[in-house]
Amino acid sequence: MEANAAKADRRAERAAVRRRRDRRGVAIAALSTVVVIGGLTALVLTSSGWPAVRETFFNATVFKESFPDVAKAFWLDIRVFMIVEVAVLALGLIVALIRTSVSPAMFPVRLLAVVYADIFRGIPTILLVYLVGFGVPALANSTAEGSSSLSWLPTEPVVLGAIALTLSYGAYVSEVYRAGLRSVHPGQRDAALAVGLTERQAMRHVVIPQAVRNVGPPLLNDFISLQKDVALISIIGVTGEAFQVAQIQASSDFNYTPLLCAALLYMAVTIPLARMLDRWDRGRVR
Amino acid sequence: MSAPVIEFEGVTKAFGDREVLNGIDLVVEEHQAVALIGASGSGKSTLLRCADLLLDIDDGDIYLDGEVITDPAVSAVDVRRRLGFVFQAYNLFPHLNVIDNVTLGMRRAGGMSRAEAEDSARRMLARFGLEGRENESSSNLSGGQQQRVAIARAFAARPRAMLLDEVTSALDPELVGEVLRAVRDLKEEGVTMLIATHEMGFAREVADKVGFLHGGRLAEVGPPEQVLEDPQDPNTQKFLRRLLEAGRA
Numbered sequence: 099m100e101a102n103a104a105k106a107d108r109r110a111e112r113a114a115v116r117r118r119r120d121r122r123g124v125a126i127a128a129l130s131t132v133v134v135i136g137g138l139t140a141l142v143l144t145s146s147g148w149p150a151v152r153e154t155f156f157n158a159t160v161f162k163e164s165f166p167d168v169a170k171a172f173w174l175d176i177r178v179f180m181i182v183e184v185a186v187l188a189l190g191l192i193v194a195l196i197r198t199s200v201s202p203a204m205f206p207v208r209l210l211a212v213v214y215a216d217i218f219r220g221i222p223t224i225l226l227v228y229l230v231g232f233g234v235p236a237l238a239n240s241t242a243e244g245s246s247s248l249s250w251l252p253t254e255p256v257v258l259g260a261i262a263l264t265l266s267y268g269a270y271v272s273e274v275y276r277a278g279l280r281s282v283h284p285g286q287r288d289a290a291l292a293v294g295l296t297e298r299q300a301m302r303h304v305v306i307p308q309a310v311r312n313v314g315p316p317l318l319n320d321f322i323s324l325q326k327d328v329a330l331i332s333i334i335g336v337t338g339e340a341f342q343v344a345q346i347q348a349s350s351d352f353n354y355t356p357l358l359c360a361a362l363l364y365m366a367v368t369i370p371l372a373r374m375l376d377r378w379d380r381g382r383v384r
Numbered sequence: 385m386s387a388p389v390i391e392f393e394g395v396t397k398a399f400g401d402r403e404v405l406n407g408i409d410l411v412v413e414e415h416q417a418v419a420l421i422g423a424s425g426s427g428k429s430t431l432l433r434c435a436d437l438l439l440d441i442d443d444g445d446i447y448l449d450g451e452v453i454t455d456p457a458v459s460a461v462d463v464r465r466r467l468g469f470v471f472q473a474y475n476l477f478p479h480l481n482v483i484d485n486v487t488l489g490m491r492r493a494g495g496m497s498r499a500e501a502e503d504s505a506r507r508m509l510a511r512f513g514l515e516g517r518e519n520e521s522s523s524n525l526s527g528g529q530q531q532r533v534a535i536a537r538a539f540a541a542r543p544r545a546m547l548l549d550e551v552t553s554a555l556d557p558e559l560v561g562e563v564l565r566a567v568r569d570l571k572e573e574g575v576t577m578l579i580a581t582h583e584m585g586f587a588r589e590v591a592d593k594v595g596f597l598h599g600g601r602l603a604e605v606g607p608p609e610q611v612l613e614d615p616q617d618p619n620t621q622k623f624l625r626r627l628l629e630a631g632r633a
């Protein structure tokens with residue numbers, strides 16, 4: 099009896115201490131947030147350049163005016179992103195499967211896949227967009243001497259931009275997939291063969307599904323950068339892309355607020371993706 | 385004497401210059417259970433994997449129902465469809481639920497329809513005490529349950545013989561019994577089996593024949609009461625004495 103009462107007391111005491119500690123934690127977090135954020139804000143707002151910056155970057159009238167146009171243009175970014183994403187997933191998987199194949203007949207294709215991954219990961223994406231965007235139309239161009247045998251090549255800037263992004267990101271994503279394929283335990287392939295599957299079926303039904311699962315978070319990470327890099331296609335003359343529209347509006351008004359509109363729109367997509375990634379990663383650890 | 389189902393003839397296998405099997409001769413007859421015993425690293429798993437053509441042998445031959453299967457012209461896929469293999473570490477497919485683990489081979493290799501395969505898999509799972517667990521993720525099951533799913537998966541296509549590779553060695557002691565019960569059940573049905581095991585009591589009980597692997601050779605083969613109670617080979621004697629001292633026999 100006596101001992102039980104003492105136990106109950108101690109339990110209540112422990113809970114009280116825990117509550118006090120939690121309350122103090124919240125108070126400290128709130129206070130330090132106010133000090134840090136408030137201090138930074140005060141530093142910016144009291145600087146001598148702030149009024150000019152506010153006028154050229156955070157102009158409410160310009161914002162209201164340009165936001166609808168930039169947002170409309172952003173729809174093109176979204177479409178390009180989605181199409182390129184699907185193409186990258188397919189290309190990356192094909193390259194990864196070729197590179198992990200062992201058949202001697204595949205040797206030349208395997209060599210090509212290695213060269214592809216090395217070259218396209220080695221070139222900055224912006225440079226690749228330039229090369230494809232201006233190089234391919236030049237190849238397809240008919241000259242006075244006759245029509246080009248490559249005249250069937252696409253010359254539409256948005257298509258070329260999408261191709262350049264696919265080639266660049268496909269090389270990265272093939273490496274991500276390759277790591278995923280390696281991460282599947284060899285016993286899984288054995289078990290698939292043992293139940294009578296062919297090598298190809300074992301890949302298709304057992305190894306690839308597990309590899310794709312394992313690489314979800316790193317893939318999502320690459321897609322966050324892809325979403326931002328869609329803006330690069332504006333440099334080869336794609337019209338109606340969000341960054342390009344914002345840039346034109348900014349230079350016509352000598353006001354940079356339209357660029358802020360574009361930045362907000364990009365963040366509206368990338369930040370939810372990043373949160374999704376966090377949650378996914380945490381779910382896997384648990 | 386009934387017909388031989390699996391026959392090893394002078395089977396030799398090396399990994400690099402490490403010779404693991406060196407001229408193995410062994411016959412597993414229809415309805416027989418043959419137990420393979422031997423120290424860790426003696427090549428029990430290697431011999432079973434060679435029989436399922438998961439490994440290439442270097443020399444000798446293996447026969448299934450009188451047909452040589454170690455000829456490169458023979459389709460390994462066809463051979464594996466006629467044998468069932470249960471792994472030491474279960475090797476269930478973690479991305480599939482329990483019933484899909486069992487039906488994958490039946491549908492993709494056996495060409496069964498989904499309904500047909502599921503019907504048969506459900507009965508197979510129930511037989512091994514797993515009714516009601518069909519739609520669970522395999523990682524939610526205990527080790528003993530996972531290994532019973534693996535047995536159901538291997539037995540679902542009614543193979544000519546089952547190859548069991550130390551099916552209880554990854555289990556907590558209290559889960560060993562339920563898995564051994566499943567194997568005993570197969571034995572009672574007359575399923576032909578080749579069983580690598582370190583459970584001497586179990587070998588004595590279900591095996592018709594015991595082979596002791598040592599130094600790449602079958603040092604001793606015979607009925608369990610002879611090999612386990614009255615071994616002639618000094619290495620078998622030493623192995624069993626050591627197990628006895630460790631309290632495992």
Ligand SMILES: Nc1ncnc2c1ncn2[C@@H]1O[C@H](COP(=O)(O)OP(=O)(O)OP(=O)(O)O)[C@@H](O)[C@H]1O
Pocket residue numbers: 399404422423424425426427428429430431550
């Ligand atoms: N794929 C491989 N590559 C190289 N060496 C291997 C390979 N597989 C097995 N070995 C070696 O072959 C020998 C026999 O291994 P095996 O797994 O057949 O033994 P075991 O009798 O099953 O042992 P255990 O009781 O520990 O399972 C070991 O020395 C092992 O290291």
Ligand SMILES: [Mg+2]
Pocket residue numbers: 428429430472549550
């Ligand atoms: Mg083994």
